[in-house]
Amino acid sequence: MNIRKANREDAVRIFEFVKAAIKKMDEQGIPQWDEIYPTLDDFENDASNNQLYIVEIDGRPAACFTLNKDCDEEYKNGSWAYTGDDYIVIHRLCVNPEFQNQGLGRKVCLAIEDLVKTHGVKAIKLDCFTQNPYSQKMYHNLGYRDCGFADWRKGRFILMEKVL
Numbered sequence: 001m002n003i004r005k006a007n008r009e010d011a012v013r014i015f016e017f018v019k020a021a022i023k024k025m026d027e028q029g030i031p032q033w034d035e036i037y038p039t040l041d042d043f044e045n046d047a048s049n050n051q052l053y054i055v056e057i058d059g060r061p062a063a064c065f066t067l068n069k070d071c072d073e074e075y076k077n078g079s080w081a082y083t084g085d086d087y088i089v090i091h092r093l094c095v096n097p098e099f100q101n102q103g104l105g106r107k108v109c110l111a112i113e114d115l116v117k118t119h120g121v122k123a124i125k126l127d128c129f130t131q132n133p134y135s136q137k138m139y140h141n142l143g144y145r146d147c148g149f150a151d152w153r154k155g156r157f158i159l160m161e162k163v164l
Contacts, residue, residue, distance in 0.1 A: 001104075003111055006054040006064065011043035014054060014064045017096035018043070024097045025132070032129040032154060038092055046092070055108055062099040063108050066091040067116070074150030075125070078159040081145070082123035088116050090126040105138050117164055124164065127157040 006014065022033045046052035046066045055063035067088050075089075090112065095105050116124065127150055128135045136158065144160040151157075 001062070001107060001111070002056045003053055003108070003115070004056075005050060006043075006047050006052040008044050008047045010054045010061070011040065011047045011052060013061045014043050014052070014094075015040045017061055017098070018064070018092075018094050020097050021094050024100075030129065030132045030134075032132055034154070036153075042092065055104070055111075057099065057104075060098075061096055063093070063095045063104055065093040065108065065112065067112070071125070072127075072150065072152075074152065074157075075127075075159060077150060078125070078147040078161070080123075080125070080147050080161055082161065082163050084122060086120055086122040088121045088124055090124060093126075105135075106142065109138070109142050113162075113164060122164055124162045126160050128160055129154070130156045130158055 018038065025032055043052060049068070051066050051068045053065050053067065054061055067090060069087065069089060070091070071089055093105070093108065113124065126139070126144070128139055139160050142162065144162045146158050147161050148159040149156055150159055
């Protein structure tokens with residue numbers, strides 16, 4: 001597993017497997033993402049801002065994620081344990097369906113923890129769709145705790161945090 005910063009060309013490759021992941025989530029009754037969000041522009045902007053990462057296995061795109069400090073207004077609803085400025089937010093973590101059910105999401109999250117610790121990050125925050133039991137289980141098993149809820153266009157999301 002190789003993790004590196006993604007460029008705009010990688011964003012196109014990433015968006016291809018994200019579309020496949022959206023289709024798979026729809027088949028599983030998880031209407032988390034759609035044609036409105038996320039878009040190729042979201043991934044290209046993340047790459048342009050040096051915030052998009054690609055995970056490759058044998059040179060093939062296996063997963064992606066974005067790291068930054070961007071918090072939607074709804075994050076103010078969270079009862080965060082860590083209230084300092086040394087935090088990071090995970091956005092758009094997605095495992096290519098070809099690599100799902102192999103523990104890759106967990107491995108990527110642990111790698112994110114190792115990566116951000118080297119930059120002095122004290123906590124990781126994220127939001128998790130209430131209708132995605134797979135993500136909820138993974139994050140809870142990794143030690144993330146529920147901090148509140150956010151309500152967006154697609155429904156309710158759980159605000160989660162892990163203090164490192």
